[in-house]
Amino acid sequence: MNNIIWFRNDLRIEDNISLVHAMKGKKVIAYYCFESLFFKEDIYGFKRTEKFRAKFLIETLKNLKEQLKQLHIPLFVYQGESATHLTQLINLHQIDNVYLQKEWTRDEQDIVNMVKNKARSTTFIETFDQFLFHPEDIPYSSYDSIPEIFTSFRKKCELTVKVRPIAKITHTLPLDNLIETHTHIPTITELGFNEFTVDKRTAFPFKGGTSEAKERIDHYFWKTRKLAYYKKTRNGLVGTDYSSKLSPWLANGSISPRMIFWEVKHFEKEITKNQDTYWLIFELIWRDYFKYISLKHQNTIFLQQGILQKKYDWKNTKSIKTDWINGMTNEPFVNANMKELAMTGWMSNRGRQNVASFWSKEKEQDWRIGAAYFESMLIDYDVHSNYGNWMYASGVGNDPRDRKFNIKIQAERYDGNGKYQRLWLQDTLF
Numbered sequence: 388m389n390n391i392i393w394f395r396n397d398l399r400i401e402d403n404i405s406l407v408h409a410m411k412g413k414k415v416i417a418y419y420c421f422e423s424l425f426f427k428e429d430i431y432g433f434k435r436t437e438k439f440r441a442k443f444l445i446e447t448l449k450n451l452k453e454q455l456k457q458l459h460i461p462l463f464v465y466q467g468e469s470a471t472h473l474t475q476l477i478n479l480h481q482i483d484n485v486y487l488q489k490e491w492t493r494d495e496q497d498i499v500n501m502v503k504n505k506a507r508s509t510t511f512i513e514t515f516d517q518f519l520f521h522p523e524d525i526p527y528s529s530y531d532s533i534p535e536i537f538t539s540f541r542k543k544c545e546l547t548v549k550v551r552p553i554a555k556i557t558h559t560l561p562l563d564n565l566i567e568t569h570t571h572i573p574t575i576t577e578l579g580f581n582e583f584t585v586d587k588r589t590a591f592p593f594k595g596g597t598s599e600a601k602e603r604i605d606h607y608f609w610k611t612r613k614l615a616y617y618k619k620t621r622n623g624l625v626g627t628d629y630s631s632k633l634s635p636w637l638a639n640g641s642i643s644p645r646m647i648f649w650e651v652k653h654f655e656k657e658i659t660k661n662q663d664t665y666w667l668i669f670e671l672i673w674r675d676y677f678k679y680i681s682l683k684h685q686n687t688i689f690l691q692q693g694i695l696q697k698k699y700d701w702k703n704t705k706s707i708k709t710d711w712i713n714g715m716t717n718e719p720f721v722n723a724n725m726k727e728l729a730m731t732g733w734m735s736n737r738g739r740q741n742v743a744s745f746w747s748k749e750k751e752q753d754w755r756i757g758a759a760y761f762e763s764m765l766i767d768y769d770v771h772s773n774y775g776n777w778m779y780a781s782g783v784g785n786d787p788r789d790r791k792f793n794i795k796i797q798a799e800r801y802d803g804n805g806k807y808q809r810l811w812l813q814d815t816l817f
């Protein structure tokens with residue numbers, strides 16, 4: 388059998404089910420495409436992927452290519468459309484099976500369907516591999532019965548679901564499997580961006596790729612033991628260590644939630660087990676939850692009325708949008724966060740909650756514009772977490788209390804000494 392592993396948001400060789408299956412083939416090649424759809428402008432005028440995530444992705448691919456090489460698997464990398472490139476590759480190498488992580492959102496599915504339509508004699512094996520709690524293991528007979536309240540979901544899953552072990556690779560391919568690809572990983576300029584240096588103030592000064600993710604875990608868990616204080620520091624705003632910062636690697640799959648889960652368990656056995664160590668797993672369950680919500684509600688997560696079918700009088704005011712994006716509103720705390728995002732592609736969870744609430748609840752602007760801006764800018768953009776959290780913050784999702792943040796009180800509580808606001812607003816008056 389000739390197999391392809393089609394990498395998308397599972398850019399790792401460890402704990403990758405599709406790779407384990409693909410490696411049973413006689414000939415195995417790997418494929419990745421910088422899909423032009425994800426680099427186009429959206430309907431609001433934002434580039435769907437901005438330079439921060441593009442750079443992170445390039446770094447991730449470089450690391451993946453090296454790691455695949457150790458297994459004697461060549462990585463073919465293209466820019467454009469999979470409907471063209473992957474179909475050609477399938478024909479050229481007489482591919483029997485394409486293995487890939489199952490995705491269910493609109494654009495991801497469209498891309499797969501276009502390839503399937505052009506490669507009708509090839510088998511596509513799609514496997515869920517982005518979850519902590521595997522969809523076959525959760526205590527619900529269908530996605531329809533997933534509760535709309537996170538706590539109900541979490542409690543029931545915690546009682547009944549066992550996190551699966553890490554999927555292991557047991558062999559390498561013969562050396563002659565490592566054929567020349569005549570493709571290369573594009574540079575940032577080839578992807579349409581100018582070269583740039585990262586702002587020194589960034590809270591996320593890290594690179595893409597599994598190796599970097601593992602270094603981060605080593606630092607945060609083992610070297611500094613910050614994990615043992617995670618719950619107490621996770622609402623922080625300044626510096627690298629107030630939270631794990633694992634989301635960008637999780638988002639593109641260069642690390643799996645299971646890898647993190649089992650490392651927490653190891654830490655709990657070797658060092659300490661407390662509320663803080665549990666809380667990192669608690670947050671990973673939030674991540675799962677938003678994936679299940681999008682599995683349940685499918686593409687309604689992109690609609691203005693959200694999964695609640697709630698109609699508000701959403702506005703789309705150009706000046707409010709410009710002020711919000713540029714950090715020029717009447718709220719210094721919002722401004723500091725928006726400047727951080729614009730200059731680094733990163734914002735803390737506390738910041739995200741505040742700027743989202745300000746945009747949709749205070750200014751009553753169409754939440755989808757805010758979500759689209761985040762999609763463009765965030766290094767850790769993940770379709771489910773982003774749209775799930777945006778709906779939640781905007782009153783059309785899973786927040787049973789439909790909260791609106793008091794920005795001044797939030798700034799006082801989480802940035803009482805003004806350190807964070809000074810960091811990002813030092814050049815402007817506030």
Ligand SMILES: Cc1cc2nc3c(=O)[nH]c(=O)nc-3n(C[C@H](O)[C@H](O)[C@H](O)COP(=O)(O)OP(=O)(O)OC[C@H]3O[C@@H](n4cnc5c(N)ncnc54)[C@H](O)[C@@H]3O)c2cc1C
Binds near residue numbers: 673735739774777
């Ligand atoms: C409006 C809004 C948009 C967001 N968009 C994204 C997004 O596109 N991608 C993304 O990964 N997260 C998103 N989040 C969730 C959260 O802000 C980030 O996951 C978190 O800040 C990442 O930092 P960390 O890795 O240090 O998190 P930690 O606090 O260390 O948490 C560990 C992990 O748990 C998960 N997690 C934590 N909080 C959440 C949450 N609220 N929802 C889902 N998963 C969570 C993440 O995978 C995170 O890496 C969004 C939140 C809001 C309010």
